[in-house]
Amino acid sequence: MMQLAQFGPEYGLNGLTVGQLLSPVVRFACNPLVSGADCGHDIHLRDPGRHGVRLHGHLDAADDGDFLFSDDLPERLGQVGATLYQRMKPMFDSYIAATGMPAPEPPRKEDWLPSEPARLNLEAANLTSVLCAAGYRxxxxxxxxxxxxxxxxxxxxxxxxxxxxxxxxxxxx
Structure with missing residues (x-):
């Protein structure tokens, strides 16, 4: 990903322009999560959960220390990964073909699934801090x-x- 962004234009490969998008909806699709640390790597949305962070879907309701979350987080995580791969694969393939570089291994299959309950009582779970990542629509x-x-x-x-x-x-x- 990092090489494509940095060196792609040298090979005539640029990201899509707004005029090339199929609909305005695509403008607001998720972008790949990458890091430049340690020579660059992908950031996987499931990794915090693999390391003990409790992941939940969006917050549907809160009442006196009880939180109710949507139960569709596994499907949402899968959808994000599949959508990014489908959207980016043609650009990756073009870059590999243009540069003659060896093709890397396909992305790892994301098999970790969150197993947290949809209802959470903060006191019973002994939670004193909540990190809320709020999205928008x-x-x-x-x-x-x-x-x-x-x-x-x-x-x-x-x-x-x-x-x-x-x-x-x-x-x-």
Missing amino acids: LDFSILDIPVLDEWNYPRHHRGVTENRACTPSGCRG
Whole structure:
């Protein structure tokens, strides 16, 4: 990954531009997690769990020290890994072919699965600290103007929508 980013342009290999993406949704897909430490390596989302960190899905509810998490973390972890590999493999293959370098071993199969319960009582688990990694999801439902495309993303060119009759106080026509 690091070599492709650093030396790819020398071989005519560049990342996709926004115009080459199939839909705006792809712009917000997960990016590969890599580190430059120790000559570079991938960072695997399951590694903290392998080393004793309790991993849970997203927090659905909290009430007086009881946390309720979604139970779909194994599926989400698998989806992230598969999506990244599918998205990046064509670029990796092109770089290998262009440079003539030997192909590395395929990525290791991620077989570790979290086994934490969906309900967690902080006191019973003797937990005094919680690390919360909050993600986000785009939501344009607050827009009450006709500027969304077929994917429900705002249609625009460099931040300017095509509906110029709209102002902060509303739309005309």
